[in-house]
Amino acid sequence: DTGVSQDPRHKITKRGQNVTFRCDPISEHNRLYWYRQTLGQGPEFLTYFQNEAQLEKSRLLSDRFSAERPKGSFSTLEIQRTEQGDSAMYLCASSLAGDRDGSGNTIYFGEGSWLTVV
C-alpha cells in the first residue's frame, strides 16, 4: 500500500510564472484534498474532490488557482501568475468515504510540495 505521493517536492519559480503540482492518492481512496501550509501555521483547507467532482472550494482558492481530478485518480493543482504570497507547502491528502469502521473520515497526507516564488 503506497501512500499519497506528490510531485515535485520542491519548486522555485519566478513571480508571474505558472506552476503545476501533481498528487497521486492512495489507490482505493475516492476523496482527495488540497491544503496549504505556510511557515508557523497549520494546514488550511483549499478544496476537495469526491471521485472526479470538485465538491468544495475555499475562499482561499483565488481565480489564479485551479484544481482538477479528471479521471477520479490523480489530481493537479495549478497556480497561474504566481505571487510571492503563494510561497507555501501544498499538501495533498486522500481518504475513503464511508469507511466501515464508522469512525468518520481519516485523511492521509502526502509529503507536500514546497513552492518558493522569487
Place this chain on the structure above:
Amino acid sequence: AQSVTQLGSHVSVSEGALVLLRCNYSSSVPPYLFWYVQYPNQGLQLLLKYTSAATLVKGINGFEAEFKKSETSFHLTKPSAHMSDAAEYFCAVSPLYNFNKFYFGSGTKLNVKP
C-alpha cells in the same frame, strides 16, 4: 464555525519526562478530533483520533489523548519523552456535519533535551 487552539507554540521537555500538548476546540457539537505529527520537510502523519467511542484514545509511538467534553479539550500526552519525538504536533477537528473539512491548530513544536 470550528476552531482549534493549541496553547504553547513551543514546548521543551527533557528526555524521559512527561509530554503534555494542549488542544482546545470550539464547537457546539463534539466533533471528530485528531492529532497529527509533522517532521521537518515532511507531510503530516496521523497519531490518533477520537470518533465518539472511548474518551481515552491510544495512538502510535506511545501517545494518547483524552477527550473531555466539559472542558472542550483533547490534550496529547506521553509518559516518557524520547529524542525521536521532537517534531511539530497539530491538533485538528472535523465537524460531524462536514467531515470532509479539517480545521487545524497552529501547531506546537516539541523540543526534547538530552
